[in-house]
Every structure is written in structure tokens, then in C-alpha cells.
Amino acid sequence: MTPAARVQAAIDVLDLVIEAARANGAPADRIITDWFRPRRFAGSKDRRAVRELAYRAIRACGDMPASGRAAMLRLAAGDPEVTALFDGTRHAPQPIDPAEPVATSGVAPAWLMKRLAASGIGEIEARALLDRAPLDIRVNTLKAGCLSLPEGGERTVAANGWRYPPETRIEDTDAYLSGAIEIQDTGSQLTCEVLAARPGEIVIDLCAGAGGKTLALAAAMEDQGRLIACDSDRTRLSRLAPRAQRAGVSRIETVLLDPGREAGELASFSGQADAVLVDAPCSGTGTWRRNPEARWRLTERQLARYVETQARLLDIAAGLVRPGGRLVFVTCSLIDEEGAGQAEGFLQRHPGWLVRAPVLPVGAPRGSGLRLSPYRDGTDGFFVARFDLL
Missing domain, CATH: 1.10.225 (NK-Lysin)
Incomplete structure (x- = not known):
């Protein structure tokens, strides 16, 4: 051509x-x-x-x-x-x-720019949302013994993270094909670290999708205990099984949820989980580096539906955690309605919970949680908050 x-x-x-x-x-x-x-x-x-x-x-x-x-x-x-x-x-x-x-x-339609500005995201930080993203990988500690990392990477601030140039053909490498590494943004890895999943625990990933964070939790748990991956999207959830097999994970249980009936379908786990991760559906403003056309798809009505869904999922998750357990709320968004505002709403509805501020090497405090952004932290944009049940 x-x-x-x-x-x-x-x-x-x-x-x-x-x-x-x-x-x-x-x-x-x-x-x-x-x-x-x-x-x-x-x-x-x-x-x-x-x-x-x-x-x-x-x-x-x-x-x-x-x-x-x-x-x-x-x-x-x-x-x-x-x-x-x-x-x-x-x-x-x-x-x-x-x-x-x-x-x-x-950077984005005017109404979205107003929402970002109201959430403390200025013009320079907003423009960074459209930069080209690097390629981040997570070392799978379940297979670290057979690991030979591809050349050209450098360590990230995540415990098992490495970063490569965006054009790296990482999926063609032996490390990837063997399951020794997984493609996962550094920010995504850090939000999993906030949950602090441990071997032998009962851990629920309430919005597992295709299982990227689920696999990170499985590695942290050393493939011991019970790890329940839930989602309402059958196609996305079906991708988890082959990924888990490649990663050497054998202890994941999957639960396909019917939207609006999640609480009943998860009743058997009520008050039992040591930890629940709510990586909730959201506007995805923090992922524009990878999906820049996504900012054209979003409408104010869709954003309002996301906010409503997030609150409902948080309420469901609260009922799954045992006394002394923990709940981590994550969105890949920089809009406060899907982050700090959502966390504040949860605390108002559930007074028996204590805020445990995430401790990470990057990020800036935002309300009851922490916000990561491409401009300040070199990661995708995330909000993460942790709550402990008294």
C-alpha cells in the first residue's frame, strides 16, 4: 500500500x-x-x-x-x-x-470534560488519558520457577509487575504461552494488592469479567482456599477457565449471575467471605489510553446507570463479608460519582464499616480512597477504596 x-x-x-x-x-x-x-x-x-x-x-x-x-x-x-x-x-x-x-x-465531549473538572481532573491530566499506554505484565508467582522474562522490560511499582514498550509482541513469548506471565496494567495489579488476599481464605470476585484480577488473586492465595469468580456476562466469564488452566490455577469456582437477582444467587455465601472485590462496571474513563473511542460511546444516562449499578453491587457485597472481613471497591474511572462519591454513599448506608486507607507506592488520596491516573502515576485511571467490617 x-x-x-x-x-x-x-x-x-x-x-x-x-x-x-x-x-x-x-x-x-x-x-x-x-x-x-x-x-x-x-x-x-x-x-x-x-x-x-x-x-x-x-x-x-x-x-x-x-x-x-x-x-x-x-x-x-x-x-x-x-x-x-x-x-x-x-x-x-x-x-x-x-x-x-x-x-x-x-479530549472529550463537553459534558464529560465538566464531570472530569468537577472531579479535580484538569486539562493537562485529562489529556494524558489519551496518551498511548505501555504494555504491563504481571509475573505469575504460581509458575515463577520456570520463568524466563522477555528482554526489554523494566520493573514497575507493583509487587510482580514489569513494563514493556507498547509494540512488544508479548503474547508470542514462551513466558506468556506457558502461563508464567499475564498482561495486566500496573494500576490493576495494585488494586488487587489492596485486597490482600491470603492462602486459605474465602475470597469473592463479584465482577470477575474474563478473570484478569481473579488470576492475580489466585496467585496471591497460592491457589489455596476458595476463590469464587462471579459475573453476569456468560461469554466473558467463559474465558476464565482456559486462562486459569494456562496459569496453573485449579481452585476457582465460577458463578453466573442473573442481573437483579444476585443477592439470592449468592445467599449461600452470606456473611462468610474473608474478602470481596467489587471491580464494578463503570464509564471506563481511566482506560481511554487503550480504548480512546470509548469517550464517544458514553452518555449521561449511561453514567447514571453505572452509578446505580455500582451502589447496588456494593450493597450486595456488604452482605457477603464476615465480621472482621474486608471489601475493596474499584472502578477504572476518574469521575467522583463512580469513586469518592460512591464510597461515601456506601459508608452512609452501612455505618458498621471502617475505612482502611489503601497504602500504595503511587496514587493520591480522594475521599475515602485512592486515585491513580496516567498523568501522575503512569497507570490506567482507577479509584480504589477498602472497607473493613467491624
Whole structure:
């Protein structure tokens, strides 16, 4: 592909990304992968170049663009080399008409910027949410004896964390294929450390998803005790079993939950858990480095639903913890309604709980918890709070 043809390809991909964002469809990375599948003429350099152009354009636009071309024109407005490729040659985009629409620049839609500002996230810190994320891995201590780490990494502040350049093909390494390492952001690893899961305990991961944090908890527990992974998404939860097998984990129990009926389905664990992790569904504002188009998908109504769901899950989790046990609340969000405000609401509804401030090597206090951000801590954005039952 010529450089100009790559720009047109990125425009075509962006049209699909924008369409999916409007319809709450597939994420950009999957769209890009699927777009290239039938186009075997595109080599690895072409795929990499088109992907980079598409993501650069996504990051350059604040509001959702009207089209892929409008998004690429926003990128071209600050890049003369890209502008020159709108030359109208074969497979290239047509020359730029000065009167045609150009997407607006910015970090996020105006209503989201107001929410971030109200949560103490200024312009500079907000812009860091769109930086390209590094590749972080967690050493799986259950298989550390057979570990040979890939070259090019450096230690992170997480107990078992290493960081690599974002383009590292870590999934092709023997360490990954053997289960000796897992891909996991440093901030995500640190939130698991706050739970302080120990061997022999009963630990519940209430919103396990595909099990990234579940596997970290299993390693901390040395695969001893009871670890219950729960989620209402059958597809995501089904991915945990093969991941656990690769990681050498054998003691995970899975519970598929029916939304709205979780309390009844978990009644057998009432008052028994030593620790419960609530990694609640949220807006994902802290993960924009990895999913920059996610800021176009979010609406105020969706945010309100997330806040309601988080409060309900916290109330359910509170009933699962034994006296003397602990509950850790996590969201990958920098909006206070999903962090400090949510924690404060929990304490008001449940006066028998004590705040135990997380002690981590990074992060800044926010309400009853701690907030991590890309700008200050080099991690994804997280809020984490720990509560102990008296």
C-alpha cells in the first residue's frame, strides 16, 4: 500500500469505528482486525501504519466525528505530511476542500470534560488519558520457577509487575504461552494488592469479567482456599477457565449471575467471605489510553446507570463479608460519582464499616480512597477504596 492508500484505508476503518460507537458495537481494535482479515494484500507494515493513523485520528477528536474523513482531516490539520497525502491519486483520498467539515479537537465531549473538572481532573491530566499506554505484565508467582522474562522490560511499582514498550509482541513469548506471565496494567495489579488476599481464605470476585484480577488473586492465595469468580456476562466469564488452566490455577469456582437477582444467587455465601472485590462496571474513563473511542460511546444516562449499578453491587457485597472481613471497591474511572462519591454513599448506608486507607507506592488520596491516573502515576485511571467490617 502507498502512504496515501494507507490514509484512505484508515478513513474507511474510522467510518466503521464511528458507526460502532453510535450503535454501541464492537471496539476499535476488533474492527481494525476484522477489516484487514479479507485484505491479504496488506502486509504487516501496512496494518501497523493504518492502525496507527486510525488511533491518532481518534485521539485528535474531542466529540464524535461526523465521518472517518472528518476525523482524518482533524489529524491532517496538525500534520502537513498527512495533509499532502490527500492528493486524489489511485487509492488515495480526494483533495481537501476548504469548505468541507472537520471534526472538532479536544479530549472529550463537553459534558464529560465538566464531570472530569468537577472531579479535580484538569486539562493537562485529562489529556494524558489519551496518551498511548505501555504494555504491563504481571509475573505469575504460581509458575515463577520456570520463568524466563522477555528482554526489554523494566520493573514497575507493583509487587510482580514489569513494563514493556507498547509494540512488544508479548503474547508470542514462551513466558506468556506457558502461563508464567499475564498482561495486566500496573494500576490493576495494585488494586488487587489492596485486597490482600491470603492462602486459605474465602475470597469473592463479584465482577470477575474474563478473570484478569481473579488470576492475580489466585496467585496471591497460592491457589489455596476458595476463590469464587462471579459475573453476569456468560461469554466473558467463559474465558476464565482456559486462562486459569494456562496459569496453573485449579481452585476457582465460577458463578453466573442473573442481573437483579444476585443477592439470592449468592445467599449461600452470606456473611462468610474473608474478602470481596467489587471491580464494578463503570464509564471506563481511566482506560481511554487503550480504548480512546470509548469517550464517544458514553452518555449521561449511561453514567447514571453505572452509578446505580455500582451502589447496588456494593450493597450486595456488604452482605457477603464476615465480621472482621474486608471489601475493596474499584472502578477504572476518574469521575467522583463512580469513586469518592460512591464510597461515601456506601459508608452512609452501612455505618458498621471502617475505612482502611489503601497504602500504595503511587496514587493520591480522594475521599475515602485512592486515585491513580496516567498523568501522575503512569497507570490506567482507577479509584480504589477498602472497607473493613467491624
